[in-house]
Amino acid sequence: MSILRINISKLSEGAHQRSLQAAPGEIGLDSRFTKEVCVEAALESTSRQLYVHAEIKTGGLFKCDRCLEEVEREVSSVFGIVYVAESRAEVGEDEDMRVLSPDANYIDLDEDVRQYAILALPQKTLCTEDCAGLCPTCGTNLNRAKCECRNEAVDSPLSGLQKFTKN
Numbered sequence: 001m002s003i004l005r006i007n008i009s010k011l012s013e014g015a016h017q018r019s020l021q022a023a024p025g026e027i028g029l030d031s032r033f034t035k036e037v038c039v040e041a042a043l044e045s046t047s048r049q050l051y052v053h054a055e056i057k058t059g060g061l062f063k064c065d066r067c068l069e070e071v072e073r074e075v076s077s078v079f080g081i082v083y084v085a086e087s088r089a090e091v092g093e094d095e096d097m098r099v100l101s102p103d104a105n106y107i108d109l110d111e112d113v114r115q116y117a118i119l120a121l122p123q124k125t126l127c128t129e130d131c132a133g134l135c136p137t138c139g140t141n142l143n144r145a146k147c148e149c150r151n152e153a154v155d156s157p158l159s160g161l162q163k164f165t166k167n
């Protein structure tokens, strides 16, 4: 059964507001998500369709791409779904459309919320814009300490080439 479920069996026509919460794991989000998932759903019900605008907020611990430290980040997103009794209704471009059977008592948002939360994750995670990352030789976190390694990786293919041209 869906956790983020809205009972629509007795929904009158007009605007309605629902607040829903779920633990990240309950709706299938992975363990990077640590904050409760909060959904503010604005419903607009007419005789022909039900429009749902959902704002989701959660958050978690995500690894910095350079130094692998975990950083706390908020994750938020919005989406809209139009539930219609038949599939010929007109739907705006950024809205999803679902066909709802006339005797449906609930709409379930678990899967939509899960997908939009994942889509809202940034492509890149950096703890700070100028994160120094890890030393490629010894693995020291260069944000915290200096190491003795001489990382002249760019130098090595060149020195090889110099040797070659001398012969």
Ligand SMILES: [Zn+2]
Residues within 6 Å of the ligand: 064, 065, 066, 067, 068, 069, 126, 127, 128, 131, 132, 133
């Ligand atoms: Zn970092």
Ligand SMILES: [Zn+2]
Residues within 6 Å of the ligand: 135, 136, 137, 138, 139, 140, 147, 148, 149
């Ligand atoms: Zn090092």
